[in-house]
Amino acid sequence: MPEARRLFEIDGAFEMIRGTISSPVIAFETWGQLNERADNAVLIFTGLSPSAHAASSHADPSTGWWEDMVGSDKPIDTQRYFVICPNSLGSCFGSTGPASVNPDTGSTYRLDFPVLCLEDVARAGQLVVASLGIERLHAVVGSSMGGMTALAFTLLYPGKAERLVAISSAARSLPFSIALRSLQREMVRGDPAWRAGDYADDAPPTSGMRLARKLGMITYRSAEEWAERFGRERATDDVTSREHGPFGIDFEIESYLQSHADKFVGAFDANCYLYLSRAMDLFDASDHGGSVDAALAGTGLKSALVIGVRTDLLFPSHQQKELAESLETGGVEVTFEILDSIQGHDSFLIDMDRFRPVVSRFF
Numbered sequence: 001m002p003e004a005r006r007l008f009e010i011d012g013a014f015e016m017i018r019g020t021i022s023s024p025v026i027a028f029e030t031w032g033q034l035n036e037r038a039d040n041a042v043l044i045f046t047g048l049s050p051s052a053h054a055a056s057s058h059a060d061p062s063t064g065w066w067e068d069m070v071g072s073d074k075p076i077d078t079q080r081y082f083v084i085c086p087n088s089l090g091s092c093f094g095s096t097g098p099a100s101v102n103p104d105t106g107s108t109y110r111l112d113f114p115v116l117c118l119e120d121v122a123r124a125g126q127l128v129v130a131s132l133g134i135e136r137l138h139a140v141v142g143s144s145m146g147g148m149t150a151l152a153f154t155l156l157y158p159g160k161a162e163r164l165v166a167i168s169s170a171a172r173s174l175p176f177s178i179a180l181r182s183l184q185r186e187m188v189r190g191d192p193a194w195r196a197g198d199y200a201d202d203a204p205p206t207s208g209m210r211l212a213r214k215l216g217m218i219t220y221r222s223a224e225e226w227a228e229r230f231g232r233e234r235a236t237d238d239v240t241s242r243e244h245g246p247f248g249i250d251f252e253i254e255s256y257l258q259s260h261a262d263k264f265v266g267a268f269d270a271n272c273y274l275y276l277s278r279a280m281d282l283f284d285a286s287d288h289g290g291s292v293d294a295a296l297a298g299t300g301l302k303s304a305l306v307i308g309v310r311t312d313l314l315f316p317s318h319q320q321k322e323l324a325e326s327l328e329t330g331g332v333e334v335t336f337e338i339l340d341s342i343q344g345h346d347s348f349l350i351d352m353d354r355f356r357p358v359v360s361r362f363f
Helices: 119-130 145-156 173-191 192-197 206-220 223-229 239-247 252-265 272-284 292-296 317-329 344-350 353-362
Strands: 002-010 013-018 019-022 025-030 041-045 082-084 140-145 165-169 303-307 333-339
Touching: 002 119, 002 173, 013 165, 019 252, 025 119, 041 119, 041 333, 119 145, 119 272, 140 145, 145 165, 165 317, 165 353, 173 206, 173 344, 192 206, 206 252, 206 272, 206 344, 292 317, 303 317, 303 344, 303 353, 317 333, 333 353, 344 353
Parallel strands: 041 082, 041 140, 140 165, 165 303, 303 333
Antiparallel strands: 002 025, 013 019, 025 082
């Protein structure tokens, strides 16, 4: 089974937690080879914004979003494992979502797309896995939203995965994180160009998306990193200062936020962003058993790796500890690590010197 970019069409009605869609498509990529026993498969669920392109391959040599983690002789070694990464249901990088055409109407779903839950994303991932002839996964892996989706997978399909890797994630979102994402969504919806989700493809709610991304970047990193990285350095580009008079960009940190916001606006659909953001808020492992401990008692996992970061604002270390302890209470052998990275929530994408050894040892 060669490395590939693929589309899997789910035949007929796909029942979601809060609605139904017809014949959705899931984009996914694979690396490595499935062995004869079909027991070396690793399923990776993504965070909110990435595509299925976790790493480069012969099919697509461009750098993936987790390039330093997935590949030959890397922690998730594609010489040993058959790695599958789907683009989340509800996203805009090949999988069906609010920006897709509804086959029943011939029109774009927009806000007619059902409310999205991470259980829906996990179920779509399982259908992809089943289509490849895989009955049991060596491991299911996820970071941030992907970690919550991976956890949802183990709750929906007990025993389907032998191992879980949950990175910078949690069993549920804290009120603080929900409040931040709620404000981000309000920024998008408050943009006049959003038009209740009915914006034109060439006229998206750019201003709202830019503000939401800036707030997102502030929560993804840490004040400690920015003090060390930027200090009070002044920006060298004064274009926006000329455009906005006394309120333009003066500092390097402002320029950094502006650059990331501009890249995001051109790459991600606004309605998809709203749906995926809300799905993170809605997920709660206790919905599957009355409490987190009760829910995680029935996953069928043999072992788990739970990694947190000291400077993570969105999923602080006490949430990682709660997840690790609940898994242990459920009889799972848990490796628990809190890393001293200064890059905040995004550390799993950046601080490879700390993350690679931990993941490599687990695998």
